[in-house]
Amino acid sequence: DAGITQSPRHKVTETGTPVTLRCHQTENHRYMYWYRQDPGHGLRLIHYSYGVKDTDKGEVSDGYSVSRSKTEDFLLTLESATSSQTSVYFCAISTNGRGTDTQYFGPGTRLTVL
Amino acid sequence: AQKITQTQPGMFVQEKEAVTLDCTYDTSDPSYGLFWYKQPSSGEMIFLIYQGSYDQQNATEGRYSLNFQKARKSANLVISASQLGDSAMYFCAMSMMDSSYKLIFGSGTRLLVRP
Numbered sequence: 001d002a003g004i005t006q007s008p009r010h011k012v013t014e015t016g017t018p019v020t021l022r023c024h025q026t027e028n029h030r031y032m033y034w035y036r037q038d039p040g041h042g043l044r045l046i047h048y049s050y051g052v053k054d055t056d057k058g059e060v061s062d063g064y065s066v067s068r069s070k071t072e073d074f075l076l077t078l079e080s081a082t083s084s085q086t087s088v089y090f091c092a093i094s095t096n097g098r099g100t101d102t103q104y105f106g107p108g109t110r111l112t113v114l
Numbered sequence: 115a116q117k118i119t120q121t122q123p124g125m126f127v128q129e130k131e132a133v134t135l136d137c138t139y140d141t142s143d144p145s146y147g148l149f150w151y152k153q154p155s156s157g158e159m160i161f162l163i164y165q166g167s168y169d170q171q172n173a174t175e176g177r178y179s180l181n182f183q184k185a186r187k188s189a190n191l192v193i194s195a196s197q198l199g200d201s202a203m204y205f206c207a208m209s210m211m212d213s214s215y216k217l218i219f220g221s222g223t224r225l226l227v228r229p
Contacts, residue, residue: 033216042118042205042219043159050213058216090159094215100147100166103217105159 004106012112019078023091031094032074036087081113116141120220127196135191135223137206147209148189154202201227
């Protein structure tokens with residue numbers, strides 16, 4: 001158990017509303033990631049963080065922003081949700097941020113945008 | 115560009131038999147990691163096994179082993195003595211050796227274990 005929680009676990013919202021998803025870890029790992037999972041795809045990286053206030057974009061970052069003001073929390077914000085952002089969102093941590101380190105995933109958040 | 119390919123969308127296996135899930139990868143980096151994750155119907159992503167590109171021996175974790183053939187760029191997962199609880203989606207992934215160290219995932223293989 002890597003001590004990762006996500007909230008909320010499920011959310012239904014309407015197009016155009018802002019949405020914030022939270023990822024919380026208990027073990028002070030440096031690297032944190034947000035991925036999304038859609039049918040027919042594996043997981044794709046949205047944004048990642050390599051320290052407090054240090055973030056960068058992934059391959060599907062359009063329409064998303066992130067913040068990390070504390071080591072333990074990594075927030076993903078959809079400024080104005082669209083139906084194409086209906087997905088399952090996973091947070092992950094990497095113990096040392098090297099490519100040989102295992103990433104452990106949170107339980108996921110299922111987001112539906114109507 | 116780095117890519118992971120899983121060519122088996124779905125597979126069946128009889129309980130107690132072994133099964134191999136295929137994964138091929140493409141990268142020009144000499145250093146990389148290969149991972150397998152299991153996603154049961156409950157939705158969580160469970161880490162199963164890891165293989166480093168410089169590892170000389172194939173990785174094993176209990177009933178899971180990774181058949182690593184570097185020259186062929188394949189990293190197949192072998193599950194021995196299948197159990198009903200092994201029914202799930204299985205994803206192969208590769209780590210990127212850029213500043214993100216993100217994972218690139220394949221599209222997954224759905225395994226169904228028959229009693």
